[in-house]
Amino acid sequence: MxxxxxxxxxxxxxDRKRPNxxxxxxxxxxxxEIDKRPxxxxxxxxxxxxxxxxxxxxxxxANRGAVTVMGEDVxxxxxxxxxxxxxxxxxxxxxxxxxxxxMDEAMFGPLNIGMGEGAARKSVMRxxxxxxxxxxxxxxxxxxALSDKKxxxxxxxxxxxxDIIILDEPTISQDYVGREKVKRVIRLLRDEGKSxxxxxxxxDFVAECFERIIVFNEGEKLLDGGAKEVFSDAExxxxxxxxxxxxLQLAISMGLGEVCLTEADVIRCMMEA
Amino acid sequence: MKKVIVENLKxxxxxxxxxxxxxxxxxxxxxxxxxxxxxxxxxxxxxxxALVGLTPHFYKGTYGGRVIVDGLEIKHATVSxxxxxxxxxxxxxxxxxxxxxxxxxxxxAFGLENxxxxxxxxxxxxxxxxxxxxxxPFRNQNPFSLSGGQMQRMAIAGIIAMRPSIIVLDEPTxxxxxxxxxxxxxxxxxxxxxxMTVVIVEHKMExxxxxxxxxxxxxxxxxxxxxxxxxxxxxxxxxELGVCAPVYTxxxxxxxxxxxxxxxxxxxxxxxxxxxxx
Numbered sequence: 001m002x003x004x005x006x007x008x009x010x011x012x013x014x015d016r017k018r019p020n021x022x023x024x025x026x027x028x029x030x031x032x033e034i035d036k037r038p039x040x041x042x043x044x045x046x047x048x049x050x051x052x053x054x055x056x057x058x059x060x061x062a063n064r065g066a067v068t069v070m071g072e073d074v075x076x077x078x079x080x081x082x083x084x085x086x087x088x089x090x091x092x093x094x095x096x097x098x099x100x101x102x103m104d105e106a107m108f109g110p111l112n113i114g115m116g117e118g119a120a121r122k123s124v125m126r127x128x129x130x131x132x133x134x135x136x137x138x139x140x141x142x143x144x145a146l147s148d149k150k151x152x153x154x155x156x157x158x159x160x161x162x163d164i165i166i167l168d169e170p171t172i173s174q175d176y177v178g179r180e181k182v183k184r185v186i187r188l189l190r191d192e193g194k195s196x197x198x199x200x201x202x203x204d205f206v207a208e209c210f211e212r213i214i215v216f217n218e219g220e221k222l223l224d225g226g227a228k229e230v231f232s233d234a235e236x237x238x239x240x241x242x243x244x245x246x247x248l249q250l251a252i253s254m255g256l257g258e259v260c261l262t263e264a265d266v267i268r269c270m271m272e273a
Numbered sequence: 274m275k276k277v278i279v280e281n282l283k284x285x286x287x288x289x290x291x292x293x294x295x296x297x298x299x300x301x302x303x304x305x306x307x308x309x310x311x312x313x314x315x316x317x318x319x320x321x322x323a324l325v326g327l328t329p330h331f332y333k334g335t336y337g338g339r340v341i342v343d344g345l346e347i348k349h350a351t352v353s354x355x356x357x358x359x360x361x362x363x364x365x366x367x368x369x370x371x372x373x374x375x376x377x378x379x380x381x382a383f384g385l386e387n388x389x390x391x392x393x394x395x396x397x398x399x400x401x402x403x404x405x406x407x408x409x410p411f412r413n414q415n416p417f418s419l420s421g422g423q424m425q426r427m428a429i430a431g432i433i434a435m436r437p438s439i440i441v442l443d444e445p446t447x448x449x450x451x452x453x454x455x456x457x458x459x460x461x462x463x464x465x466x467x468x469m470t471v472v473i474v475e476h477k478m479e480x481x482x483x484x485x486x487x488x489x490x491x492x493x494x495x496x497x498x499x500x501x502x503x504x505x506x507x508x509x510x511x512x513e514l515g516v517c518a519p520v521y522t523x524x525x526x527x528x529x530x531x532x533x534x535x536x537x538x539x540x541x542x543x544x545x546x547x548x549x550x551x
Contacts, residue, residue, distance in 0.1 A: 011418075044450045045422025091421055091448070094367065146364060147313045169421075172447045173364065175313045175476055176517040201450045204520060241452040246479050246520040246540070253544040263520050267527045270547065 001164055001195045002034035002056060002086075007065035009051060014063045026051045028219045030065070034164075038186060038196045040206045043216035044241045049199040050091060052216070053166045058082040070163065084113045087157035091168040091199075093149035097141040102133060102152055105141050109160040120159070127155035130185060146173045154185060165189055167198040171205055183209055207231065207245040207261035215240050228259045276439055276470040277301035277324065281338035284319060284328055293319040295494040296338070301487075303438075306461060306471040308481035308502070311491035312515035317474045318364060320491065321443045323347070324472060326355035343438045357388070359439040360432035364447070364474075369428040370416050377419065377427050378403070378412040384435040402434040405460045407453075421448040429457060439470040446477060458484045479519040482506060482538035490514050503535040 008019055009027040019025065027048045041049045054060045055067060058079035067074045070085045087109070090096040099105040106128055110120035128134040131151040136144070141152055150172060157165060170182045179202075186209045189196045200206055206213060206227065213230040215223040217240040223230050231237070231244045243249065251260035251269065260266040277300065284294040294316050301307050309317050322328040326347045329336040340347040343358040363369045374380040382399045390398075403409040406426040411419060416427060425448050432440060442461075446454040458480050461471045475481050481488060482502040490498040490505060497514050498505050506518040518526070518536075521543035525536045530546045537543045 045448070045453055046420045050420070092365075092367070094365070145313050169448065173313070173444055173476070175311070175515065177312060177515060179476075201448075201454075203451065241450065243451045247524070249540055250521055250524065250543055250547075253540060254547055263523050263527075266524050270524075270528055 001036065001070060003066075003068045004030055004032050004034075004056075005066040006031055007052075007055065007067060008063045009048075009055060009060065010063055011051075019064070025219050027055075027062075030221050032214065032221060032224060034195060034197065036193065036195050037211040038190050038209060039198075039212040039214060040210040041197065041199045041214045041216060042201070042203070042206060042240075042242060043222075044218075047216040047240070048219040049216050050168055053088060053168060053197070053199060056166065057086055057088045059088075080112075083109075083160070083162075085162055086164040086166065087160050087162040088166045089150075089153045089157045089168060089170060091172070093146065093153045094142075096153045096156070097149060100140055101137065102128070102139050102141055102144070103137040105152060106156045106159055109156050113160055115160070123161055124155075124159040127158040128152075130158070130188070131155040131181065147175065147178050150174065151178065151181065154182070158185070158189070162194075164195045164197070167196070167200075169199055169201065171200060171202050179205065186210075203231070203243065203245040204247060204262070207247065215242065217241075227261055231261060232259050274303045275300050276303045276305075276343055277472070278339070278341040279324075280341075282320075282323060282340060283335070283337035284323060285335040286319075286332065287334045289334075292494050294323065297494075297496050298338075299489055299496060299499050301470055301472065303470055304465050304468045305487065306465050306473065306485045308485035308488045309472060309474045309491060310476070310478070310481060310488060310516050311497070315491040315515065316494040317491050318443050319494075321361060321441045321472070321474060324439070324441050325359050325361040326350060326352050327361070356384075356435075356437075358437055359441060360384075360435055360437035362429050362432050362440070362442040362445050364443040366421070366424040366428040366448075369431065370424065372416075375415060376413050377408060377416055380416045380427060381412075381430045381434055384431055388435065398434045398436065399430075402430040405433060405463070406430040407456050422450060422453050425449060426453065426457070429460075433460070433464065436469075438468070439472065440464070442471070442473045442475075444474050444476065446475065446480070454480060478506070478517060479521065479539075482519045482522070483540075490516060502538045506538050507531075507535040 007030040010023055010025045043049055055062050058074050106124040171179050186196055213227050222240050223236050247263050247266050248261055251266050256269050258269050260269050279297055279299050282294050282297040285292050311317055323340055330352050371383055385395045406429055408426050429445055446457050465471050488502050488505045492514050506522045519538055522536045522538050525543050532546045537546050
């Protein structure tokens with residue numbers, strides 16, 4: 001669905017033909033293919049994760065390398081066209097919200113990509129229902145708690161019904177109940193055949209919801225594989241300044257032979273023993 | 274010595290019917306670390322604002338009861354008097370950044386500049402804060418060039434630099450990677466060992482359980498519990514309170530393994546109780 005070949009990006013101007021060794025690159029020679037598997041991009045703050053998804057969405061332009069989204073070369077299209085295929089929920093909801101009511105905010109995206117009024121309304125109501133925001137249609141988005149703002153942002157993007165949905169840190173400031181809501185939505189989107197990607201720092205959440213994990217470190221792709229494979233690579237995780245999920249940390253410290261990624265895995269493993 | 278005394282604190286926002294804080298009472302000793310947990314909109318951030326005097330001085334509304342911080346009754350103090358005793362790190366670092374400073378270094382020094390300190394003293398305090406939060410390498414960058422997580426650490430450093438006797442942090446690690454989160458908690462540990470009192474709102478239960486001496490659980494503006502992590506997380510009505518125990522505690526609960534009267538709340542505790550396999 002997304003193909004990235006030898007992608008380089010710097011926030012400083014860069015017009016040379018070859019990568020300049022003296023320059024600071026936010027992304028260095030990234031190549032990967034995104035398929036339908038729910039995929040988490042993890043890595044330290046400043047590793048280039050947000051920069052990467054902004055390029056996929058056409059909000060930033062790569063210095064070199066090729067990026068195609070649903071077969072379309074992002075350098076030859078516009079962010080507006082890309083918006084029909086790829087939805088991005090920003091890290092900071094205040095960067096995304098600008099309408100006066102929750103309803104208008106959620107309607108903006110679908111209408112903007114050319115969805116009809118009726119279809120848009122239906123899609124928006126469904127998304128707001130899932131996020132349990134449908135009793136707040138007339139509320140000003142800026143009067144919502146930060147956690148509800150984030151849920152509204154997710155609902156607005158969901159309503160656009162794009163094939164690819166990218167969530168930049170969806171669990172920020174969510175409490176236990178909100179976190180479960182986000183989990184449900186990710187599973188729902190997956191079951192509907194959407195390609196869901198997320199940037200996230202909550203490793204236990206990753207272990208529960210995502211099949212594939214890509215590890216970024218200092219602008220480079222360090223690891224790319226299944227959740228079990230990535231989380232059992234202690235050496236690489238350390239290099240990327242990451243740690244395994246808490247459940248796995250416990251399994252490791254108890255010397256359980258199996259790679260137990262979640263609470264349920266550890267409990268099952270202990271019961272069987 | 275009691276550093277924070279909250280007595281029957283009540284507060285209602287203007288134009289709201291429901292109390293945001295409803296008869297809250299608790300006390301915190303010098304150097305203690307208190308974790309505040311609970312569902313969103315349960316009053317955690319409002320409590321933070323009340324501890325530093327933003328409520329009732331900035332946010333008007335109906336206010337009752339008392340908040341005494343380091344001997345100063347907040348209701349009768351000015352916000353600037355209170356600022357010398359108690360510092361707050363807001364939930365969203367964008368709220369904290371002045372926008373008037375061109376480098377991370379100057380931004381972190383901003384609070385100190387308003388305290389009338391000598392240049393040498395300021396440099397020492399800013400350097401210490403930058404190192405403690407591990408953002409010294411970014412000191413010459415523009416604050417707005419930082420990533421979300423780096424900005425969050427800069428906001429904390431700006432408050433730490435002022436050396437308040439009490440620091441209140443509202444979800445300070447929400448945008449941080451696991452290492453950054455660990456660094457913030459261990460920095461708080463170091464500061465509390467030096468006598469700083471810490472009140473921290475946090476959703477990462479594993480960290481709260483590991484680092485905090487006591488936990489205040491808020492529900493609908495009320496104090497639902499105030500006790501040690503082991504006692505709080507061993508309760509069987511946590512889901513009614515809208516909170517979840519650490520992963521380690523959940524696993525021990527499912528397997529019925531206690532350590533003494535309570536379930537373990539940390540990795541080390543859980544590993545001890547569940548026993549090593551080999």
